[in-house]
Amino acid sequence: MALVEAVGVRKSFGHTEVLKGIDLEVERGEVVCLLGPSGAGKSTFLRCVNHLETIDAGRIWVDGVPVGFRSANGKLYELREREAAHQRRDVGMVFQRFNLFPHRTALENVMEGPVQVLGRDRAEVRAEALALLERVGLAEKASSYPAQLSGGQQQRVAIARALAMKPKLMLFDEPTSALDPELVGEVLDVMTSLAREGMTMIVVTHEIGFARSVADRVVFLVDGAVVETGSPADVLDNPRQPRTRQFLAKVL
Numbered sequence: 001m002a003l004v005e006a007v008g009v010r011k012s013f014g015h016t017e018v019l020k021g022i023d024l025e026v027e028r029g030e031v032v033c034l035l036g037p038s039g040a041g042k043s044t045f046l047r048c049v050n051h052l053e054t055i056d057a058g059r060i061w062v063d064g065v066p067v068g069f070r071s072a073n074g075k076l077y078e079l080r081e082r083e084a085a086h087q088r089r090d091v092g093m094v095f096q097r098f099n100l101f102p103h104r105t106a107l108e109n110v111m112e113g114p115v116q117v118l119g120r121d122r123a124e125v126r127a128e129a130l131a132l133l134e135r136v137g138l139a140e141k142a143s144s145y146p147a148q149l150s151g152g153q154q155q156r157v158a159i160a161r162a163l164a165m166k167p168k169l170m171l172f173d174e175p176t177s178a179l180d181p182e183l184v185g186e187v188l189d190v191m192t193s194l195a196r197e198g199m200t201m202i203v204v205t206h207e208i209g210f211a212r213s214v215a216d217r218v219v220f221l222v223d224g225a226v227v228e229t230g231s232p233a234d235v236l237d238n239p240r241q242p243r244t245r246q247f248l249a250k251v252l
Helices: 042-049 081-088 106-117 122-135 151-163 181-196 208-214 232-237 242-251
Strands: 004-013 016-026 031-035 057-062 069-072 075-078 091-094 169-173 200-204 217-222 225-230
Touching: 004 042, 016 042, 016 057, 016 225, 031 042, 031 208, 042 057, 042 169, 042 200, 091 151, 106 122, 106 151, 122 151, 151 181, 181 200, 181 208, 208 232, 217 232, 217 242, 225 232, 225 242
Parallel strands: 031 200, 031 217, 091 169, 169 200
Antiparallel strands: 004 016, 004 057, 069 075, 217 225
């Protein structure tokens, strides 16, 4: 069974249909990069996988569990927010903006979820959080506050914070788009390391070089629909669809 399975996913905001029947599977340990122009529905789809947005039609499963719903007596019932938050613990998400708690140090930000949400022992969590900060190259910044960190450093803390919940799946929503160009590489290096360690990842990105070197599969979306999917070599080097070729001609 694929770790992530989406079938016929549709989502509208008002009269605007943003997702128009998305079908997608992500295998365990696979890295899938979602590419496409602004407004294609990439970020919306990612938020639906984490049930930060409720889909209007179709279904999404993560590890065999229907996202945002529970099954009872042969019927599906939408989860209450507390139940949805509980389900969401297995999926880490890193946003464009870092969303760190400004009044907490890097270490405290990483510890927050395991302590407050999972109720784990603080000393044990602290040791793991320090190890995670070291993993993302920020061991020496454990006592620093977000305002004392560069954008790239804040984003690496955000990645460590997501990993602290020991997720089955990591979602990245354009994690480098808010960074100065010279800081992009340090975040992509951490993501590349995660991919090599076997983390299942869905990445919305415009970083074509990252997609080419790290992705197992590239999915190209336009106007809420999958236009083309395949290996990086297939989609990025030999695209079949004119819309894909047009997009790549502008961004490469």
